Amino acid sequence: MTLTNVINGARQSGAGGSDLVDPATGEVFGTAVVSGEAEVDAAVRAAEAAFPAWSRTTPGERMSALLKLADLLEANASTVADAEVRETGKIRDVVLTEEIPQCADQIRFFAGAARLLHSASAGEYLEGHTSYQRREPVGVIAQITPWNYPLMMAVWKIAPALAAGNTVVVKPADTTPTSTVLLAELAAQVLPPGVFNVVLGDRDTGRLLVEHPVPAMVSITGSTRAGIEVARSAAATLKRTHLELGGNAPVLVFDDVDVPAVASAVVGAAYYNAGQDCTAATRVLVHSAVHEQFVAALADAASATVPGKDFGPLNSAAQLSRVLGLIERLPSHATVHCGGKQFGDRGFFFSPTVVSGLRQDDEIVQEEAFAPVITVQSFADDDEAVYLANDVPQGLASSVWTGSADRAARLTPRLDYGVVWVNTHGPITPEMPHGGFGQSGYGKDLSMHGLEDYTRVKHVMQAH
Known part of the structure; x- marks a missing residue:
């Protein structure tokens, strides 16, 4: 199997090729083209040519097309799930029952949101003149998606951009491109040619796309390092x-909770998708009064979790090597209660891991593990909990677990995170924004804020 680009609604080849590897087995099952300057330019020019007509469609027309795309995605769920599982090692039932339905729902949300853009009321703000504001599409959008949720992150990118009237060129991660290609082929059935294009390739392909003079905006979901590189190039x-x-993500656990129940919930939120989630509940902060009890409960719940059954492998040999390095470099004051090693002798599975005894400046506390690894620290009071939670460069998501509504109300404003959950961790809904602060970036996915991020505002003033 050789996977190719989708440009102007049709598959088009590119130069070179890279191996596609099943992370559950470590075996190569196909190749994908690696796009160079010519292929990137062709995709961008296709999006540029399609923009004038697509940007002039009515919100109702864009809504209709996106609703049809959501229907097509559901109708082809089995094929898309097979592609997603083969390249990520995810549990197939999870993809079919959780991820694809969410993707369809998110597309439908933005389909409806296209008709609900608001701005200030027209009025006479200067005597003798009437002013109003227009929200307009930005233009051609360059979009780069990660390997942990290939399909869902493609949906998060394309749905609001297309709903707002933009055209897009998406570069998926080089290890997980197939579901994005399938999504583009489904979209070609309901969108005009050139509106949604996909170029495959590596980091150099992404750089070519970002540096191309035509795109007016670049959107990326990825690591902080990748975001800095994109921002610098853009x-x-x-x-x-x-x-x-x-x-x-910090998880603040207080001494008034049901310890076994919360520990089980935290393990589920930490190890979902093998911990390869920017919001994974892996940095646990526990009140000192229940610290030892909670660590024991975490270790019990973690030990009962089975790689390959409850979650899939890490994405690649490189990711497995990186996580093993974090464990090998643990300081002597750390204690590994379970896991801490590769699971099995086939593929890139990692054992569910719990590490305690850590200090705030330890590497594994300051750096996102992106793996089924839970770190545990203790705190004495609310102020220390907030300090430990905020004392990292990232600021995407957090949660507070407590039986006190008053404490939750007091702490949530003090947590420097774009998302704060209370007595839960991880649920998302398309009506609410998702995005972080600090080195977790800026801009919002999902919600009307996500749609507005793909628009520009124009002031029109007319003299009487």
């Missing part, structure tokens, strides 16, 4: 940027 031509970057 600055050369003053492109707008939308950055959803790494997380390192």
Whole structure:
């Protein structure tokens, strides 16, 4: 199998090729083209040519097309799930029952949201003149998606951009491109040619796309390092940027909770998708009064979790090596209660891991593990809990677990994170924004804020 680009609604080849590897087995099952300057330019020019007509469609027309795309995605769920599982190792039932339905729902949300853009009322703000505001599409959008949720992150990118009237060129991660290609082929059945294009390739392909003079905006979901590189490259031509970057989510657990129940919930939120989630609940902060009890409960719940059954492998040999390095470099004051090693002798699975005894400046506390690894620290009071939670560069998501509504109300404003959950961790809904602060980037995915990020505002003033 050789996977190719989708440009102007049709598959088009590119130069070179890279191996596609099943992370559950470590075996190569196909190749994908690696796009160079010519292929990137062709995709961008296709999007540029399609923009004038697509930007002039009515919100109702764009809504209709996106609703049809959501229907097509559901109708082809089995094929898309097979592609997603083969390249990520995810549990197939999870993809079919959770991820694809969410993707369809998110597309439908933005389909409806296209008709609900609001701005200030027209009025006479200066005597003798009437002013109003227009929200307009930005233009051609360059979009780069990660390997942890290939399909869902493609949906998060394309749905609001297309709903707002933009055209897009998406570069998926080089290890997980197939579901994005399938999504583009489904979209070609309901969208005009050139509106949604996909170029495959590596980091150099992404750089070519970001540096191309035509795109007016670049949106990336990825690591903080990747976001910084994109922002630096985009600055050369003053492109707008939308950055959803790494997380390192703190989980604040107080001494008034049901310890076994909360420990089980935290393990589920930490190990979902093998912990390869920017919002994974892996940095646990526990009140000192229940610290030892909670660590024991975490270790019990973690030990009962089975790689390959409850979650899939890490994405690649490189990711497995990186996580093993974090464990090998643990300081002597750390204690590994379970896991801490590769699971099995086939593929890139990692054992569910719990590490305690850590200090705030330890590498594994300050750096996002992106793996089924839970770190545990203790705190004495609310102030210390907030300090430990905020004392990292990232600021994407967090959660507070307590039986006190008053404490939750007091702490949530003090947590420097774009998302704060209370007595839960991880649920998302398309009506609410998702995005972080600090080195977790800026801009919002989902919600009306996500749609507005793909628009520009124009003031029109007419003299009487």
